[in-house]
Amino acid sequence: MELSRRGVLRTGALGGAALLSGGLLSACAGGANTGTGGSGSAGPTGAPKRGGTFVHGISGGSSKDSLSAFVINSASDFGRFCAMYETLWFPSADYTIQKKLVDEYSVNKAADEWTIRLKSGVEFHNGKKLTAEDVLHSFTTLLDPKTAAAYAGSLSDLDLANSRKVDELTVRLKLKSGLTNLPEILSTFIPIIPVGYDPAKPVGTGPFKLKSFEPGRQTTFTRHENYWQHGKPYLDSLTIIDFADESSRVNALLSGQVTGADTIEFSLLPQLQGKSGVSLLHQQTNSFVPLQMRTDKPPFDDPRVRQAFRLLVDRKALNEASFLGHARIANDLYAPSDPLYDASLPQREQDVAQAKYLLKQAGAENLKVTLTTADLGAGIVSLSQAFAEQAKRAGVTVTVDKVDQATFYGPNYGNWLFSPNLTTPANYFYTCQSSDAPTSTTNFTHFKDAEFDSLYRQAVAETDTAKQKELAHRMQKIQYDRGGYIIAGFYDAFDGHSNRLGGLKPDVSGLALYRYADLWLA
The missing domain is CATH 3.90.76.10 (Dipeptide-binding Protein; Domain 1)
Known part of the structure; x- marks a missing residue:
C-alpha cells in the first residue's frame, strides 16, 4: 500500500492521495496541465525513445539513508528500492x-x-x-x-x-x-x-544498477543492460536528488535541475501552473494519512476517548485546511475500493457534544495530549495543526510537537502516543496485516483485540468470497467502534514533471514517477 519504517513505507503515499476529483485545482488551473479525475498530463506521445537521464527530486533523505533492500527509512530509500530491486x-x-x-x-x-x-x-x-x-x-x-x-x-x-x-x-x-x-x-x-x-x-x-551513493544527497544509477523485460529500461541512467525543503524541490523542477518531483505540496501547486515546459500529473489514489492513537497507553487505552477524538473531527474542514480540498471524505476505515470494504457503516460526523460526553464518562475532561508530527509529505503538518484547532471546541488541548524527519523516524517511530503517518493504498487484508492484525510488526496504534484477531485468522484463510466478506465486515465494525485510527480522507497526489518525460500515467498508489522502467525522455 505500505507502503521501511520499522513499519510501513512512509513512501507509501509519499505525500498524499485519494479518490476525489481535483475540482479546486482544475478550476483555477489557468492553462496548467493538471487534469481532473486522476488524469494524465502533457508529455511526449508516440513510441518510447531510448537514452537520457531521469533526475528525480525527492523530499527528505538523511545520513541514515540506506542501500539495503530491507531498510527503507525515507522516500529516497524507496526510490533506490524501486530502481534496484x-x-x-x-x-x-x-x-x-x-x-x-x-x-x-x-x-x-x-x-x-x-x-x-x-x-x-x-x-x-x-x-x-x-x-x-x-x-x-x-x-x-x-x-x-x-x-x-x-x-x-x-x-x-x-x-x-x-x-x-x-x-x-x-x-x-x-x-x-x-x-x-x-x-x-x-x-x-x-x-x-x-x-x-x-x-x-x-x-x-531491477531496471537500474547502482553507480554511486551519497546518503542524504544523491544516488546515481545506470541501465541494467541485461534486464529481463525486453527493451526496458528506456533511460540510460537515473539520478535521485534529496531535497530538505519543498520550495527548493519545486524551484529545481522549474529550473530544469530535476526532471520530476513527486507529490508536490498542495500549497505550492500554483507555482507550477501555466509554467512553460512543466506539467502536473493528477493521481486519484486510496492513500491516507492516519492520526494514530496508541490504544495501550492513557488516555487512548479507553475506547471512549478514542471515539471522542474521532467525533471531534470536522472532516470536510480538515481536508480543506490540509489538502486544499483535494480529498474524499473517509470514515476511519481503509481500502475503500476493495470489494470487502463495508460502505454500509454510517458516515461519522463531527459531534462535539457527544465527544464531550464520552470524555466526561472516561474521566478525561480538559484533556491535554501531545501530537508528534513532522514534514512527512504534502499536508501532514497542516493536518496535525488543523486537528488541534478543532479539538479546542471540546476543551481538549492538543499540543503539536513538530520534529524533524530523522527524529520522527528514529527510535520512537511506531511508539509515539499520538502521531500521523503515511500509508500506501492496498487491499483490506494487506493493510490490516500491516497495521491492525495479530501478525503485524507495524501496529503503531498497538491495537489488540481478541475477537478481531480471531476473525482475521478466519477471514484470510477463507476461500468462499461471500463468507470472507461477512467476516471482513465484522472486523471493520470492530475497527469502527474501537480502533486506533482517525482517517479523515483519502488524498490526491500531484506529480510535477518536465513535458519531455514520457511513460507516465495516473497510479492509484500515487507512485507514477517511481515506475522507473516505464519512463522515457523525448
Missing part, C-alpha cells in the same frame, strides 16, 4: 496484483501451500541468474532479526523450515495457516536478492 508479484497502476518474477503458480484448497515457478533467464546486476535458492535466501534474510527488516511481519505466517526448492526454478512455500492474499503480500517490500547478497554492494534484478 523487484518482488515476485507487483501492483499495477490500477492496483491489480500481477505476476512479475513469477511465471506460473498453484495453490492448494487450504491456501497454505503455494507452488511458484520463476521466470527463466532473469539476471541479477552481478550476472547471476535467478533461482529458487535465491527466493528462499531472500525470505531467510528478511526473517533474520539481524536484518531488522521493516516488513518481516508480512511473512510471519511463512513456515520457512518446511518450504523447499522443488527444482532450479520452482519453490514450494508452506504456510502456518492459509493466506488467500499471499500474492499481494509478496508484491510489497519483500525483495528478491541473490545468495551472497551484500547490502554494502547491493544487487537486484
Whole structure:
C-alpha cells in the first residue's frame, strides 16, 4: 500500500492521495496541465525513445539513508528500492496484483501451500541468474532479526523450515495457516536478492544498477543492460536528488535541475501552473494519512476517548485546511475500493457534544495530549495543526510537537502516543496485516483485540468470497467502534514533471514517477 519504517513505507503515499476529483485545482488551473479525475498530463506521445537521464527530486533523505533492500527509512530509500530491486508479484497502476518474477503458480484448497515457478533467464546486476535458492535466501534474510527488516511481519505466517526448492526454478512455500492474499503480500517490500547478497554492494534484478551513493544527497544509477523485460529500461541512467525543503524541490523542477518531483505540496501547486515546459500529473489514489492513537497507553487505552477524538473531527474542514480540498471524505476505515470494504457503516460526523460526553464518562475532561508530527509529505503538518484547532471546541488541548524527519523516524517511530503517518493504498487484508492484525510488526496504534484477531485468522484463510466478506465486515465494525485510527480522507497526489518525460500515467498508489522502467525522455 505500505507502503521501511520499522513499519510501513512512509513512501507509501509519499505525500498524499485519494479518490476525489481535483475540482479546486482544475478550476483555477489557468492553462496548467493538471487534469481532473486522476488524469494524465502533457508529455511526449508516440513510441518510447531510448537514452537520457531521469533526475528525480525527492523530499527528505538523511545520513541514515540506506542501500539495503530491507531498510527503507525515507522516500529516497524507496526510490533506490524501486530502481534496484523487484518482488515476485507487483501492483499495477490500477492496483491489480500481477505476476512479475513469477511465471506460473498453484495453490492448494487450504491456501497454505503455494507452488511458484520463476521466470527463466532473469539476471541479477552481478550476472547471476535467478533461482529458487535465491527466493528462499531472500525470505531467510528478511526473517533474520539481524536484518531488522521493516516488513518481516508480512511473512510471519511463512513456515520457512518446511518450504523447499522443488527444482532450479520452482519453490514450494508452506504456510502456518492459509493466506488467500499471499500474492499481494509478496508484491510489497519483500525483495528478491541473490545468495551472497551484500547490502554494502547491493544487487537486484531491477531496471537500474547502482553507480554511486551519497546518503542524504544523491544516488546515481545506470541501465541494467541485461534486464529481463525486453527493451526496458528506456533511460540510460537515473539520478535521485534529496531535497530538505519543498520550495527548493519545486524551484529545481522549474529550473530544469530535476526532471520530476513527486507529490508536490498542495500549497505550492500554483507555482507550477501555466509554467512553460512543466506539467502536473493528477493521481486519484486510496492513500491516507492516519492520526494514530496508541490504544495501550492513557488516555487512548479507553475506547471512549478514542471515539471522542474521532467525533471531534470536522472532516470536510480538515481536508480543506490540509489538502486544499483535494480529498474524499473517509470514515476511519481503509481500502475503500476493495470489494470487502463495508460502505454500509454510517458516515461519522463531527459531534462535539457527544465527544464531550464520552470524555466526561472516561474521566478525561480538559484533556491535554501531545501530537508528534513532522514534514512527512504534502499536508501532514497542516493536518496535525488543523486537528488541534478543532479539538479546542471540546476543551481538549492538543499540543503539536513538530520534529524533524530523522527524529520522527528514529527510535520512537511506531511508539509515539499520538502521531500521523503515511500509508500506501492496498487491499483490506494487506493493510490490516500491516497495521491492525495479530501478525503485524507495524501496529503503531498497538491495537489488540481478541475477537478481531480471531476473525482475521478466519477471514484470510477463507476461500468462499461471500463468507470472507461477512467476516471482513465484522472486523471493520470492530475497527469502527474501537480502533486506533482517525482517517479523515483519502488524498490526491500531484506529480510535477518536465513535458519531455514520457511513460507516465495516473497510479492509484500515487507512485507514477517511481515506475522507473516505464519512463522515457523525448
